[in-house]
Amino acid sequence: MKFVDEYRDAQLAQRMAKAIAEITTQPWTIMEICGGQTHSIIKYGIDQLLPEEVTLIHGPGCPVCVTPVTLIDRAIAIASHPQVILCSFGDMLRVPGTDKDLLSIKAKGADIRIVYSPLDCLKIAQANPESEVVFFGVGFETTAPATALAVYQAKQQQIRNFSLLASHVRVPPAMEAILSSPQCRVQGFLAAGHVCTVMGYTEYEPLVDKYQIPIVVTGFEPVDILQGLYHCIEQLENKTEAVTLDNQYSRSVRREGNLGAQNLMHQVFEVVSRTWRGIGEIPDSGLGLRADYVHWDAEKRFADWIDPNPPVLTTECISGEIMQGVKKPHDCPAFGTRCTPEHPLGAPMVSSEGACAAYYRYRGIESINGRLARGVRVRH
Ligand code: SF4
Structure with a gap:
């Protein structure tokens, strides 16, 4: 299918991953905003193709x-x-x-x-x-x-x-909330291509200027995401030029x-x-x-x-920390044990765009053991 198959080309993805490894000289932490991108990353093992200096963290882009x-x-x-x-x-x-x-x-x-x-x-x-x-x-x-x-x-x-x-x-306000948090460790963003297809990307340009952080509007297929990461890391590594907003998803997104x-x-x-x-x-x-x-x-x-004074819910779900990139699903003590897709304690285990559901579905016991971040990485 045009505009899909070529962005799932395994050899092209490997070449993009190699190109990322060649330009990466130090640790970088990059957040993909959209839950659809999170699912692609985990489903296709994109994080496992990257050099170990590059850490991907998952943003709040799951509406459910x-x-x-x-x-x-x-x-x-x-x-x-x-x-x-x-x-x-x-x-x-x-x-x-x-x-x-x-x-x-x-x-x-x-x-x-x-x-x-x-x-x-x-x-x-x-x-x-x-x-x-x-x-x-x-x-x-x-x-x-x-x-x-x-x-x-x-x-x-x-x-x-x-x-x-x-x-x-x-x-955009959620990205600003993440960037202004003292806990923020995001150094670059992959913005969600479908949101920008509707809204364009002018709303993101002030964030680039204010926080001096690269933002790359990115699609959802493996090659899209790897290209988006390449553009982001290329900017981070190049300290002589100002960071900018890049549009990797130009086949769908116009500035306006x-x-x-x-x-x-x-x-x-x-x-x-x-x-x-x-x-x-x-x-x-x-x-x-x-x-x-x-x-x-x-x-x-x-x-x-509607109850004007709803009860305050206490929960062991750490979804807020996951959606701000502070923790990953396998850091949650309930992941895969008390919280599963059949018996979810939180929305990220329910939604088709939830990070916990992605890790459970595509990584299973590997995630439960917390071995993901230290596990099977491809070295270049
Ligand atoms: S959805 Fe489940 S696994 Fe995910 S943070 Fe909440 S309780 Fe933990």
């Missing part, structure tokens, strides 16, 4: 993982009402709330449906005029345009039994992004602060519905159903 417990609890509270049909993406159903998940209340009779597009919810709303159809919308700037379109169309068509429980988040999608998002959403699971509140890191769309805002319409 960063959805806070309070919002899961709100979704559960809303879905528990008999007149509600709650729709979401499949990964959300098994993410633990305070004491249950959406799947467990579905088993007890709640009408919870998996959809592949927020627009499906409008059809469900029209087919069920006696019900309230609520879309639990999670995701970064990649999925936000489709959610915005659903809300926009609901208003245009006056579909008034549809509403949105919004949990959309923005990448998709202006049509951005305009639609701007019409429907405004920037709000958002709490990230395991990390805490990050200013300006979320998207909430504008006042013009208050009728379609599930949190406002069903405020009486």
Whole structure:
């Protein structure tokens, strides 16, 4: 398949890894933002191809993982009402709330449906005029345009039994939160190619200037990621020139992004602060519905159903530290023992983009024993 197969070429990947080894003279720690990139890295063993000086750490780019417990609890509270049909993406159903998940209340009779597009919810709303159809919308700037379109169309068509429980988040403020943390050990970023396809990369340029850190917009296939790493390390090694923002994913990303999608998002959403699971509140890191769309805002319409003082959850899950690059999944004492995909304690073990799920699926017992970082590296 064009634009896929050539980016999975094993010989090309080996050559890229060799080129990285040839330019690397000292330790570097690089964070890939997106959970999709994390899965590619672990699935294809990209980290094991790199020279031992290069450490990859995994960022907060798994939308399911960063959805806070309070919002899961709100979704559960809303879905528990008999007149509600709650729709979401499949990964959300098994993410633990305070004491249950959406799947467990579905088993007890709640009408919870998996959809592949927020627009499906409008059809469900029209087919069920006696019900309230609520879309639990999670995701970064990649999925936000489709959610915005659903809300926009609901208003245009006056579909008034549809509403949105919004949990959309923005990448640049999360990167700034990581960079400004005293614990930060990130020296370069691979930015998420699909987010930049929508948003472009002008929002990232101030981060490069402020923190003097290279950012490379990068795709998701093995050769993409290795090319992104090469561009990042090349900059880090070259101390005579200023760091810049590079675009490895130019087959999809333009500097200005998709202006049509951005305009639609701007019409429907405004920037709000958002709490990230395991990390805490990050200013300006979320998207909430504008006042013009208050009728379609599930949190406002069903405020009486939501506990204003939710219990504070204590958990052994260290997902916040993993998503900030401070620890890796196998550093969690529960990994692979008390926490597995069948019995997840935290969202990163549930989501198809979660770092813990990637390590469990592709590294298994190797990760459990904590041998990954010291294990089978290819020397050049
Ligand atoms: S292994 Fe489970 S408990 Fe540990 S950080 Fe990952 S999701 Fe959380």
